[in-house]
Amino acid sequence: MRRFKELLFVVSADNHDSTGALKRALTLAENNQARLTLVEVIKHIPNNIKLPNSSLSPSALQRKIVASRKAKLEEIVAPLGKTVDIRLKVLVGVAFLEISREVLRSGYDLVIKVAEQDGFGFSRLFGSDDMHLLRKCPCAVLLVKPNSGKTYQRIVAAVDVDDSFAPTELETRHSLNIEILELASSMAIAESADFHIVHAWQAVGESIMQGGFMHSSNEQVAEYVDQARQKSVARMDSLVDEVSRRVGREAIDYIEPTKQLLKGLPRRVIPEYVNNIAADLVVMGTVARTGVPGFIMGNTAETILNHINCSVLAIKPQGFVTPITLQD
Secondary structure, X not given: OOOOOEEEEEEOOOOOOOHHHHHHHHHHXXXXXXXXXXXXXXXXXOOOOOOOOOOOOHHHHHHHHHHHHHHHHHHHHHHHOOOOOXXXXXXXXXXXXXXXXXXXXXXXXXXXXXXXXXXXXXXXXXXXXHHHHHHHOOOEEEEEOOOOOOOOOEEEEEOOOOOOOOHHHHHHHHHHHHHHHHHHHHHHHHHXXXXXXXXXXXXOOHHHHOOXXXXXXXXXXXXXXXXXXXXXXXXXXXXXXXHHHHHOHHHHHHHOOXXXXXXXXXXXXXXXXXXXXXXXXXXXXXXXXXOOOOOOOOHHHHHHHOOOXXXXXXXXXXXXXXXXXXXX
């Protein structure tokens, strides 16, 4: 099973209480024997700015602010003990850009951050920086819902076992499904959580058969829909069996995953299911295409994320190319 080796926890001055999320990051680091880095990104002070009543140049003031924030990070980690190797960094610039560049420089395999809530009635859980990270960060991103519980009681893994894609795309999606289930099952075991594996399926030709051109009987339509469902069942069972062999049958049997085949559009039925069971965490893939710089999260994933109200672990597929570079 894949383990995290380098974790990057994002500290934000706007998040008044990130204690719970930090403890979760610390637990992840302990369970994975990983190194944890705390990073804060502060805004850049332009060199040509005029600062009234200050003898400091903009660059000198920037250095003092960096030193002050570094000292604050040291205060944050002081009570955490020495069970995990913790490093501290303060970066300057645009938050999502500098976080992504830090991942590129140092090879982190998970970014952990408290989710922002928008300023318009909190209708959406994830803010602008969150969405940028979900779309463009080179590695997996765990966005922790503010004030979430100490443990995850219900974890949902959203997979896609649809086989109507080109062979190379199917291979990419299959690898992504495996990684989603490995990480989700690992967290479910660690948290002793209820584990749900969901896939949204559709009988593509159902509406055509019900139209005026084919004149199909109700029995023929029902048989076609049932065949489509049975194919999804078989592909789901095959995927879970493969993960069971990789993770260990005893481990999967211990968490007794609930497999749910949801008929309908993923962007509609997955958020509905997640919200109905009051899930604490959704593990899902956010990118379907690989190797194309700038080709980022699709509409379906974004719609799902905008309609759920829980923490999210978003996985990128192997070969994902971020449009962000180390150069300005």
